[in-house]
Amino acid sequence: MSDITIKPDEQVPPAEVPEMELFHSHSWWTTYVFSQDAKVIAIQYAATAISIGVLALILSWIIRIQLAFPGAVSFIDSQVYYQSVTMHGMIMVVYMLTAILLGGFGNYLIPLMVGARDMVFPFVNMLSYWIYLLATLVLATSYLVPGGPTGAGWTLYPPQSILTGTPGYDYGIIMMLVSLILFIVGFTMGGLNYVVTVLQARARGMTLMRMPLTVWGIFTAAVLALLAFPGLFVACVMLLLDRLAGTSFFMPAIVEFGEHKNYNGGSPILFQHLFWFFGHPEVYIVALPAFGVVSDIISVHARKNIFGYRMMVWAIVAIGVLSLVVWGHHMYVSGMDPTFGFFFAITTLAIAVPTALKVYNWVLTLWRADIHFTTPMLFALGFLVTFLNGGITGLYLGNVIVDVPLSATLFVVAHFHMVMGIAPVLVIFGAIYHWYPKITGRMMNETLGKIHFWITFVGAYAIFFPMHYLGLLGIPRRFYEMGQTAFVPDSAHTLNIFITVMALVVGFVQFIFFYNLFHSLKNGKPSGGNPWRAASLEWQTPETPPGHGNWGETLPVVYRWPYAYSVPGANQDYLPQNMPPIKGEHII
Amino acid sequence: MFAAVMILLVVSGSFVFHFMSPWRATPVASNWGSIDETMALTFIITGAGFLAVGLFLVYCLWRFRHKPGSKADYEPENARLELILTFITTLAVVILLAPGLLVWGQFVTPPENATQIEAVGVQWSWSFRLPGADYQLGTSDVRMIDATNSLGVNPSDPRSADDLIVTDGELHLPVNKAVKVLLRSVDVLHDFYIPQVRAKMDLVPGIVSYLWFTPTNIGEYEILCAAYCGNGHPQMRGKLIVDSDEDYEKWLHAQQTFEQTRKAQQKTIKVGVN
Numbered sequence: 052m053s054d055i056t057i058k059p060d061e062q063v064p065p066a067e068v069p070e071m072e073l074f075h076s077h078s079w080w081t082t083y084v085f086s087q088d089a090k091v092i093a094i095q096y097a098a099t100a101i102s103i104g105v106l107a108l109i110l111s112w113i114i115r116i117q118l119a120f121p122g123a124v125s126f127i128d129s130q131v132y133y134q135s136v137t138m139h140g141m142i143m144v145v146y147m148l149t150a151i152l153l154g155g156f157g158n159y160l161i162p163l164m165v166g167a168r169d170m171v172f173p174f175v176n177m178l179s180y181w182i183y184l185l186a187t188l189v190l191a192t193s194y195l196v197p198g199g200p201t202g203a204g205w206t207l208y209p210p211q212s213i214l215t216g217t218p219g220y221d222y223g224i225i226m227m228l229v230s231l232i233l234f235i236v237g238f239t240m241g242g243l244n245y246v247v248t249v250l251q252a253r254a255r256g257m258t259l260m261r262m263p264l265t266v267w268g269i270f271t272a273a274v275l276a277l278l279a280f281p282g283l284f285v286a287c288v289m290l291l292l293d294r295l296a297g298t299s300f301f302m303p304a305i306v307e308f309g310e311h312k313n314y315n316g317g318s319p320i321l322f323q324h325l326f327w328f329f330g331h332p333e334v335y336i337v338a339l340p341a342f343g344v345v346s347d348i349i350s351v352h353a354r355k356n357i358f359g360y361r362m363m364v365w366a367i368v369a370i371g372v373l374s375l376v377v378w379g380h381h382m383y384v385s386g387m388d389p390t391f392g393f394f395f396a397i398t399t400l401a402i403a404v405p406t407a408l409k410v411y412n413w414v415l416t417l418w419r420a421d422i423h424f425t426t427p428m429l430f431a432l433g434f435l436v437t438f439l440n441g442g443i444t445g446l447y448l449g450n451v452i453v454d455v456p457l458s459a460t461l462f463v464v465a466h467f468h469m470v471m472g473i474a475p476v477l478v479i480f481g482a483i484y485h486w487y488p489k490i491t492g493r494m495m496n497e498t499l500g501k502i503h504f505w506i507t508f509v510g511a512y513a514i515f516f517p518m519h520y521l522g523l524l525g526i527p528r529r530f531y532e533m534g535q536t537a538f539v540p541d542s543a544h545t546l547n548i549f550i551t552v553m554a555l556v557v558g559f560v561q562f563i564f565f566y567n568l569f570h571s572l573k574n575g576k577p578s579g580g581n582p583w584r585a586a587s588l589e590w591q592t593p594e595t596p597p598g599h600g601n602w603g604e605t606l607p608v609v610y611r612w613p614y615a616y617s618v619p620g621a622n623q624d625y626l627p628q629n630m631p632p633i634k635g636e637h638i639i
Numbered sequence: 640m641f642a643a644v645m646i647l648l649v650v651s652g653s654f655v656f657h658f659m660s661p662w663r664a665t666p667v668a669s670n671w672g673s674i675d676e677t678m679a680l681t682f683i684i685t686g687a688g689f690l691a692v693g694l695f696l697v698y699c700l701w702r703f704r705h706k707p708g709s710k711a712d713y714e715p716e717n718a719r720l721e722l723i724l725t726f727i728t729t730l731a732v733v734i735l736l737a738p739g740l741l742v743w744g745q746f747v748t749p750p751e752n753a754t755q756i757e758a759v760g761v762q763w764s765w766s767f768r769l770p771g772a773d774y775q776l777g778t779s780d781v782r783m784i785d786a787t788n789s790l791g792v793n794p795s796d797p798r799s800a801d802d803l804i805v806t807d808g809e810l811h812l813p814v815n816k817a818v819k820v821l822l823r824s825v826d827v828l829h830d831f832y833i834p835q836v837r838a839k840m841d842l843v844p845g846i847v848s849y850l851w852f853t854p855t856n857i858g859e860y861e862i863l864c865a866a867y868c869g870n871g872h873p874q875m876r877g878k879l880i881v882d883s884d885e886d887y888e889k890w891l892h893a894q895q896t897f898e899q900t901r902k903a904q905q906k907t908i909k910v911g912v913n
Binding site for chain 1: 641642645646649650653656660661662663664665674677678681685688689692693695696699700703704705709710711712713714715716717720721724725728729732735736739740742743746747761762763780781782784791822825826827828830832834835837838839840841842843844845846848859861863864865866867868869870871872873874
């Protein structure tokens with residue numbers, strides 16, 4: 052309890068780390084292009100990620116058109132199909148979701164939310180973006196090499212990824228591996244920055260347990276990424292050596308179309324362990340920032356504190372730790388020693404507990420709240436429904452024996468699209484609608500936003516919910532055509548056509564969003580500094596958009612947690628984090 | 640209001656879809672009905688969870704929508720409630736997991752009396768090897784593959800000579816006899832997948848993996864590959880024909896042994912050279 056209102060700073064311990072000298076740019080180039088300002092880097096990251104994401108969207112149409120109308124479009128053959136599947140998956144998981152959530156939102160929000168002037172290593176931060184851009188360009192260039200991009204599936208499983216039966220086995224796979232190696236190099240620079248900034252550059256009074264959940268989510272995801280990406284890095288290097296230098300890390304003795312290959316003694320399963328040691332934490336690298344963002348959006352737009360903040364933080368940390376020991380659930384039927392199934396099923400279902408608690412707490416935050424159905428809030432609600440659904444189907448696939456009939460079917464495709472495709476993408480849209488006013492000083496159009504939301508949410512649900520049942524029926528994934536198969540009824544084909552039509556509709560609706568995004572830059576309603584009346588620090592900047600150094604002359608001092616909404620006894624419905632304590636306030 | 644109604648439609652629509660859906664698992668044709676039962680249990684528990692959370696969400700959206708003058712409660716946490724929810728969730732997870740692990744225990748323990756056969760994957764077809772009169776399979780290695788030995792069976796292993804080699808992709812099995820299928824690939828990853836059997840497992844070059852099942856229904860079933868194996872992946876098909884004991888014996892006697900196939904192929908090669 053505190054009733055001192057004079058010199059409130061005295062209760063706040065002094066900053067532990069002295070303020071650093073800020074990098075000041077002197078030219079247009081170093082301000083807008085080779086910028087070291089996290090806010091500019093954030094927009095560069097997001098713009099690049101969204102651009103390559105549009106390519107992935109178009110690829111998904113190719114996939115869907117082939118599945119619903121096999122042979123109808125002459126240029127789509129098995130090669131193009133598998134190349135599209137591979138590129139769609141890899142782009143969405145790594146180059147789009149990871150990049151925009153950490154590189155985009157991480158860069159923009161971490162310094163502003165913890166009350167720093169910038170990232171602690173601005174030069175490395177800039178380098179991180181440019182290497183990411185290079186990685187993206189190398190990936191896109193694989194469309195120009197002979198044979199085209201790799202069609203090995205986004206998991207790139209050897210031996211097929213480097214053997215002749217797979218599209219792009221000659222150059223495409225090399226481009227893919229080089230691009231991934233570059234991505235990881237760039238990402239490591241960014242990740243170190245996010246972690247160190249959160250640990251070292253928080254404003255006075257911004258204790259760890261006063262950080263917005265967005266920061267907790269991004270911070271934990273960045274730590275996970277630093278631990279997990281090296282697994283993929285070494286896998287890529289070793290596979291590249293197998294392909295180019297004739298080593299046999301992942302290649303046993305093989306007879307390919309009657310010809311004895313010069314490989315001997317390697318283990319294909321070793322690659323899968325390395326890949327999924329990265330691949331499963333990767334799910335949470337995408338999910339944890341989304342968890343954080345959605346917590347903040349719900350709290351602001353429901354005018355209520357997030358329910359069970361401490362539980363939410365510990366759940367994020369627990370999920371992060373557990374996510375490092377569940378990778379084997381991707382490999383239940385991989386041919387590894389099946390007794391591992393017992394271990395991985397237990398760890399995997401254990402992760403359901405903290406995850407479920409997060410869902411409960413989001414919903415409980417809405418209990419006795421004052422819910423404003425703004426566009427960001429709608430997207431957060433869309434996330435709750437799709438994540439609830441996708442999380443639940445995870446219980447099927449995590450429970451080893453139930454996974455056996457479902458693995459490698461469309462059930463898996465439906466599950467991971469719902470839980471780590473649709474759910475985080477809805478959060479990303481919500482986050483853009485939510486923070487756009489801070490970034491640009493203008494509001495996005497609400498009517499267009501709501502049209503965008505309802506068609507995207509209901510449409511995407513209509514795509515992926517029925518798809519589970521095709522998997523239940525037993526239809527395998529990665530079949531570019533089903534052909535004559537006795538157990539597949541004609542009605543399954545009708546459902547496939549329905550799914551494709553929905554996919555085209557949902558895809559086209561995204562252009563409403565792009566129109567809104569660009570049109571509002573000039574024509575949006577001026578937003579002021581804090582249009583949502585939010586309590587967290589990023590909304591309290593002296594200028595909007597925040598200027599160079601974010602905070603003007605003096606850094607903010609933080610007095611409370613970021614969820615002080617509808618506080619009893621307060622004369623306003625929210626108390627900004629940097630507002631000195633009010634009389635009789637119970638400080639959290 | 641609109642949002643509450645829409646989300647109610649999505650949640651309840653999911654339920655209606657579930658019960659109306661004509662797309663369900665194929666009728667099980669092996670001993671693995673227990674897998675279906677575990678899945679049915681999972682549907683019940685998770686369905687209840689989905690409905691409870693979904694409807695509570697809809698109720699909150701409707702009841703606590705913004706009205707002029709309304710104000711939210713302030714309740715940072717509720718340790719008791721959080722503890723209860725943790726307990727219920729943990730209990731549900733245990734109920735899901737325990738039977739699942741028991742069935743998995745059976746899945747990884749083939750019965751002693753199971754007949755060992757072998758399925759071999761190659762881009763993009765299936766071959767099979769069955770033990771001959773000695774009830775044993777000879778050893779094998781892909782490095783021994785040549786024009787007369789497409790599966791890499793070890794010719795110097797005395798147990799190999801009478802092994803039956805089936806290269807037309809059609810596997811016959813006797814009904815109600817447990818079979819342990821050893822899985823071997825000569826090139827890339829494949830996966831032995833028969834939807835009606837429920838069991839599936841990858842074939843990994845360099846090692847021998849396995850699965851086991853007891854076919855329970857006489858009939859014809861498709862064998863698919865469920866691990867992406869390159870351009871011809873969907874065309875990699877085989878057939879499992881579950882026979883009565885008599886039909887099976889008939890089929891078995893018509894098959895050629897390793898020794899016979901090898902000699903026949905050596906002959907054709909010689910003819911080709913001459």
